[in-house]
Amino acid sequence: MTAGSAPPRDHPDVLPRRIGVLIVNLGTPDAPDARAVKRYLKEFLSDRRVVEIPPAIWQPILRGVILTTRPKKSAHAYAKVWTERGSPLAFHTHDTAAALKDAFGPDVLVDWAMRYGYPSIPSRLAAMKAAGCDRILIAPLYPQYSAATTATANDAVFRALGDMRWQPAVRTLPPYHDDPAYIAALKASAERHLAALDFAPDVLLASFHGMPERTLHLGDPYFCQAQKTVRLLSEAMGREVAISFQSRFGRAKWLEPATDTTLARMASEGVRSVAVMMPGFSADCLETLEEIALQGAETFHVNGGKNFACIPCLNADSEAIILYESLISRELQGWLNVTP
Ligand SMILES: C=CC1=C(C)c2cc3[nH]c(cc4nc(cc5[nH]c(cc1n2)c(C)c5CCC(=O)O)C(CCC(=O)O)=C4C)c(C)c3C=C
Ligand SMILES: [Fe+2]
């Protein structure tokens, strides 16, 4: 084709060039029932980045034991936190993308996808490409890097690119566990919610999703990044922040101290009031709303604690949107002339 001439009639459409930002979160069942939870758990727990046991050993356990017992139990837990808008993790992630829609100007499309379930990563990447995005920033919303979260989201993106003749250029958002904008967002959100309580907590506890302890020794930086987040937050807030790890799964040793035993111990040692925040979760979900806000409160109370508060995740609150605008505009530098 020569300059100025029209493309030949069989030439593929060339759309105006745009930039995509794809926010990625973990994924959640379609409904709070055993069938949907089973489908979700099968996909999630078959991911070799999540359960690092050889498939020949793990798949019979997964199919024969876990998927025959856990879906019913988990569906019951999901039912307690399900809303008119569906799963909290899904609607908060949707709302985050919606709030960022116009943040980077008309040439930047912001969308969201889930690593497991819907909307899927391949489908949203295809939609971005169809809308003319030739450069895409993948933003896995995990402040602390883990192979079980960040890496598997990026793997799914790169697998989808493997099927494309004309790939977009891709960047991935690095972990932001020690980014001043993240620490500032956590501090502002925690202080706003603490100020609204009718008690002043003796202890502020930061509860992170756990991981098998083995992953730390294999080189996963998650544990150390969580520790650093808490140290920086504690310095920024000018108060002690305790740390613990929740959501233990399976029989292996997980990172410690565990949140449930920490809450029980604190209450039995005379701590009267506690506020729990979950800085590793970008959005409220089953693990924060059921495991902490409901079960955690019960554990604290039955062991003698009096006041318990669960601080919401950043979700799509103003602190979160300021944070993501800062992180994303920095990553778009060179693609777009924006100031972080
Ligand atoms: C080996 C099992 C698991 C690992 C490793 C793991 C790591 C991990 N998970 C999150 C974030 C979330 N996990 C959520 C739910 C969830 N997690 C596991 C297991 C492991 N997670 C299970 C089996 C479940 C499903 C619920 C249940 O049956 O208990 C969620 C919530 C999803 C929702 O629908 O609300 C999130 C979010 C992180 C950040 C992480 C490692 C750092
Ligand atoms: Fe999990």
Ligand SMILES: [Fe+2]
């Ligand atoms: Fe759980």
